[in-house]
Structures are given as structure tokens and as C-alpha cells.
Amino acid sequence: MVEKVGEYTQTTGVVAKVQNIQVAKEMANIVKTTLGPKGMDKMLIDQQGKIIITNDGFTILDEMDITHPAARMIAEISKTQEAEIGDGTTTAVMLAGRLLENAESLINKRVHPTIICKGYSNAAEEANRIIKELSTSEVSNDILKNIAMTSMTGKAAEGSRDLLADLVVSAVNKIKEDSIEQGRIKIQKVTGSTIDKSELVEGVVLEQIISHESMPRKIENPRIALLDIGLEIKNPEMEIISNISTPDQLEAFRSAELDSIKRMVEKVLATDANVVLTQKGFDDLALHQLAKVGVIAIKRINKYDMDQLARATGGRVVSSIDELKEEDLGKAGVIREVKNKESSLVYIEKCADPKAVTILVHSSTEHIVDEVARALTDGIGDVIAAYNDKAVVPGGGAVEMWLSNKLKAYAMTLNGREQLAVEKFAEALEFIPETLAENAGMDSIDVITEIKQKQESGPVGLNLFNGKVEDTFKAGIIEPSKIKTQAINSATEVAVMVLRIDDILASKNAPQN
Numbered sequence: 001m002v003e004k005v006g007e008y009t010q011t012t013g014v015v016a017k018v019q020n021i022q023v024a025k026e027m028a029n030i031v032k033t034t035l036g037p038k039g040m041d042k043m044l045i046d047q048q049g050k051i052i053i054t055n056d057g058f059t060i061l062d063e064m065d066i067t068h069p070a071a072r073m074i075a076e077i078s079k080t081q082e083a084e085i086g087d088g089t090t091t092a093v094m095l096a097g098r099l100l101e102n103a104e105s106l107i108n109k110r111v112h113p114t115i116i117c118k119g120y121s122n123a124a125e126e127a128n129r130i131i132k133e134l135s136t137s138e139v140s141n142d143i144l145k146n147i148a149m150t151s152m153t154g155k156a157a158e159g160s161r162d163l164l165a166d167l168v169v170s171a172v173n174k175i176k177e178d179s180i181e182q183g184r185i186k187i188q189k190v191t192g193s194t195i196d197k198s199e200l201v202e203g204v205v206l207e208q209i210i211s212h213e214s215m216p217r218k219i220e221n222p223r224i225a226l227l228d229i230g231l232e233i234k235n236p237e238m239e240i241i242s243n244i245s246t247p248d249q250l251e252a253f254r255s256a257e258l259d260s261i262k263r264m265v266e267k268v269l270a271t272d273a274n275v276v277l278t279q280k281g282f283d284d285l286a287l288h289q290l291a292k293v294g295v296i297a298i299k300r301i302n303k304y305d306m307d308q309l310a311r312a313t314g315g316r317v318v319s320s321i322d323e324l325k326e327e328d329l330g331k332a333g334v335i336r337e338v339k340n341k342e343s344s345l346v347y348i349e350k351c352a353d354p355k356a357v358t359i360l361v362h363s364s365t366e367h368i369v370d371e372v373a374r375a376l377t378d379g380i381g382d383v384i385a386a387y388n389d390k391a392v393v394p395g396g397g398a399v400e401m402w403l404s405n406k407l408k409a410y411a412m413t414l415n416g417r418e419q420l421a422v423e424k425f426a427e428a429l430e431f432i433p434e435t436l437a438e439n440a441g442m443d444s445i446d447v448i449t450e451i452k453q454k455q456e457s458g459p460v461g462l463n464l465f466n467g468k469v470e471d472t473f474k475a476g477i478i479e480p481s482k483i484k485t486q487a488i489n490s491a492t493e494v495a496v497m498v499l500r501i502d503d504i505l506a507s508k509n510a511p512q513n
């Protein structure tokens with residue numbers, strides 16, 4: 001029921017739950033048509049009229065103006081999934097929607113939400129265990145490549161899947177740490193060329209210009225100072241106003257300032273650096289002096305790029321000029337600026353042992369390059385997750401169907417109504433293969449039945465390259481186990497959260513929808 005309570009509107013009990021569940025179902029329905037290689041794209045138009053064409057679940061929900069609180073909770077799942085891996089966002093939202101839809105049917109049969117929550121949490125835990133058991137720990141380069149290819153199937157990058165997948169695998173092999181942090185492979189977009197020109201750069205590419213006209217445009221084997229302070233005086237106007245009253249004082253002040261800048265430049269040069277990169281700025285005098293001795297300087301580099309630079313070049317970002325020593329300097333094979341009509345890029349490349357690299361994605365238009373970059377983000381996220389966790393599983397709905405079957409057997413071991421909840425959880429997982437089939441124009445009931453029959457001896461899924469139900473792992477349709485565990489865990493978490501709500505208290509200022 002809906003009532004006014006002082007400053008709040010109160011929606012209680014079953015009405016609140018039904019409303020929230022309805023919203024979750026709608027969200028799942030919005031994204032489900034994009035699932036899988038045969039999924040469709042969405043065209044999104046923002047308030048400024050900017051158009052985004054995408055297949056990415058997170059992007060769709062992130063761009064939508066979502067106001068309903070339950071809808072925002074669902075959108076949050078896709079955000080977490082995006083942050084953790086970058087892929088599987090559609091799957092996560094769909095699972096949450098179906099878990100809640102199935103819960104509704106139990107509530108209608110008078111099963112208490114607390115029991116449903118308990119059943120769902122247990123089922124999720126059991127699902128994690130089964131996935132672990134099912135996972136293969138061999139992650140050869142071939143498998144990593146298949147993972148990248150699987151995640152890019154059906155996305156804008158499809159035509160160049162092979163090349164892009166090779167770039168991702170090479171990138172991981174270049175960094176080659178025990179555990180690679182997400183984000184260490186930077187994607188730099190470039191418009192005006194074609195995807196097949198995309199390349200791996202063993203270092204960092206900055207969307208920047210060299211800060212002074214008369215500086216060199218290229219230096220081989222540069223010695224690079226990385227600063228998070230500028231070679232400038234902060235807020236000179238403020239200081240002048242507060243301290244200076246006569247022209248003499250002004251001149252003395254400026255000359256003291258110039259001395260101090262000169263000293264800073266001398267200290268940097270004393271380390272033998274011939275490239276200075278800073279997160280802040282340069283005084284004109286500093287630029288002039290650096291240019292005079294053939295040093296390259298670039299200002300206003302963002303923090304992410306600076307971290308990447310430190311990892312790629314082996315240098316250290318220094319926050320006081322007095323601290324800067326020769327051993328803090330980063331090294332690379334070359335630094336060079338490449339300018340054309342569309343853009344200016346600075347390459348700091350051919351680093352000897354880069355712990356951060358860049359994939360340059362070329363494409364003809366902004367819409368395409370954006371969507372290719374989104375697909376590539378998924379590919380990179382998946383490959384890094386598989387590489388770090390050493391755990392991969394078959395795709396094409398194989399894991400979901402395998403889990404569904406095992407969870408139904410697990411449900412039989414439980415007593416009372418919790419059994420019903422675990423069964424409903426198991427059924428919810430079928431939503432994934434069902435939709436993969438539907439989006440490809442196949443009969444989903446036939447496909448599900450065939451998978452059930454064939455998975456007696458091991459997991460099988462739907463191979464959408466040939467439309468057959470078979471061992472998808474062998475067919476190279478492979479995903480990191482983490483996509484599945486993360487999607488299941490966050491979908492369960494949000495479903496449980498929504499089921500526990502039995503009052504919605506909306507402030508009178510809350511958005512209406």
C-alpha cells in the first residue's frame with residue numbers, strides 16, 4: 001500500500017516488493033536482446049543529442065537516466081562487474097532480473113522472502129564451488145586468445161577479432177607479472193584510419209603535445225624525469241597582491257621567482273634527464289631553458305598516464321625537485337610526437353621491460369572507435385582475469401546449464417521450502433542459454449532440451465558459429481571463471497537485498513517515475 005507519512009511517501013509490504021521486482025525484470029529485458037554473438041545493439045541518445053551505439057550492458061545502463069531505487073541497485077551490479085572484469089555485465093543484470101522474477105512466483109506461493117534469501121545465498125555458494133571444480137587451470141596463449149575472441153564476438157570489433165586478440169595476448173606476455181592489475185593495458189583511441197592498423201606499443205601513448213615549439217620532436221634512448229610538481233611558481237598573482245606595493249619590490253620579486261625556476265631547471269638537468277614529464281605545468285622561462293638545451297617537456301599529464309609511465313619506463317614519480325636523482329629517471333627506446341589533422345600523440349615506446357603497455361586502436365569514425373574500445377576493454381579484462389586466476393570455463397551457456405543441473409540435484413538434499421528456492425535459482429541460470437538461442441533466432445526450448453540430454457558426461461553449450469550443441473571449450477568458446485562467479489555473486493547479492501526490502505520511504509523531494 002502507498003501512504004503519505006509526513007515528508008515521505010511510504011510504499012509497504014507486497015506492493016513495495018512487487019514494484020521492485022517489476023523494475024528488475026524490466027532492466028533484464030532491456031539488456032537481454034544484446035546478449036551473445038547474435039545479440040543486437042542499442043542506440044542511446046543523451047541529453048546533448050550525442051549518439052552512442054553499443055552492445056555493452058554496463059554502457060546501456062550507465063547512460064540511462066535511472067531514478068528508481070531498485071533499478072539503481074541493479075545498475076550498480078553492472079558497474080561492479082565492469083570494474084572487476086569489464087565483461088559479463090549483461091549476464092549479471094539478466095541473472096538478477098530472473099532471480100527476482102522467480103522469487104516472485106515463490107512469494108505468490110507464500111514462501112517467505114527470508115527463506116528465499118537463504119536458499120539463494122546457499123545456491124550461490126554451491127555454484128561457486130561447482131565452478132571451481134569445473135574450471136581448467138591451463139591458460140596457454142591459445143586459450144587466452146580464445147578468451148579474447150569469445151568476448152569480442154558479436155561486438156563492433158568482430159571483424160578484427162583475430163588481430164585484436166593477438167594484441168591483447170602479446171600485451172599480457174610483455175607485462176608478464178605474476179598478477180597483472182586491471183588497467184595496466186591502456187587503450188588509446190585514434191580516429192582517421194582503419195582497425196587493422198591497430199597496434200601494441202611497448203610503453204605509453206599520450207594524447208598530448210610537446211610543450212614548446214623549439215623542442216625536439218624525437219629523442220632516442222631518452223632519460224625521463226617524471227614529476228608530480230611543476231617547474232613554475234604557484235599562484236603568482238595572489239602572492240604579488242599580498243606582498244608587493246612598489247615597482248621595485250615587484251621587480252625584485254619577479255627576479256627572485258625567476259632565480260628559483262632556474263634553480264629547479266638546473267636541478268632537473270643535473271640528473272642528466274633529457275625529457276621532463278609533469279602532472280602540473282611549466283613557467284615560460286623553464287620551457288625556454290629546457291628547449292635551449294634540447295630537452296623535451298610535456299605538461300598536464302593525468303595521474304593514470306603518469307602511473308603507466310612509471311611502470312613502463314621503470315622510473316619513479318617524484319614530488320619534490322630536491323628528491324629527484326638519476327636513478328629515478330625512466331628509460332625508453334624512443335620518445336616521439338606524431339601530429340596529424342585529427343590528433344597529436346606522443347609515444348614513449350620500445351621500453352625494455354614494460355610493466356604497462358598501450359594498445360592503439362585505430363578506426364575511421366568516433367562511434368566505431370568508441371565501441372571497438374569498449375569491446376577491447378572486455379577482451380583485456382577477461383584475458384587478465386584468466387591469466388591471474390588460472391581458471392577458465394566453457395562458454396555458450398555450458399557453465400550455466402551444468403550448474404543448473406548440479407544445483408537441482410543439490411536442492412534435493414535440502415529440506416522444506418529452501419529446496420524450492422534453490423530449484424528456482426537453478427532455473428534462473430537457464431535464462432542465459434535460453435536467450436543466446438533466442439537472440440540467434442533458434443528455438444530455445446529445443447536447445448535447452450538438447451543441452452540437458454548431452455551434458456551427462458560433461459558440460460556442453462550452444463556453439464553459435466555452427467548452431468550446434470557441443471563441447472564449447474573444444475570449439476574455442478572460452479571464458480574466465482571469474483566472469484561467472486562475479487556475475488552470480490553480485491546478482492544474488494542484489495536479489496537478496498531487494499527481497500529484504502519491505503518498505504520504500506521516498507522523501508517528497510525524491511525523483512518521481
Ligand SMILES: Nc1ncnc2c1ncn2[C@@H]1O[C@H](COP(=O)(O)OP(=O)(O)OP(=O)(O)O)[C@@H](O)[C@H]1O
Nearest residue numbers: 035036056057087088089090091395396462463464
Ligand atoms: N560463439 C559463441 N557461441 C555461443 N555463445 C557465445 C559465443 N561467443 C560468446 N558467447 C556467449 O555470449 C555470452 C556473452 O555475451 P555478451 O558479451 O553479449 O554479454 P556479457 O558478457 O554478459 O555482457 P557485456 O559484454 O555487455 O558486458 C556468454 O555467455 C558467452 O559464452
Ligand SMILES: [Mg+2]
Nearest residue numbers: 087088151378
Ligand atoms: Mg561480453
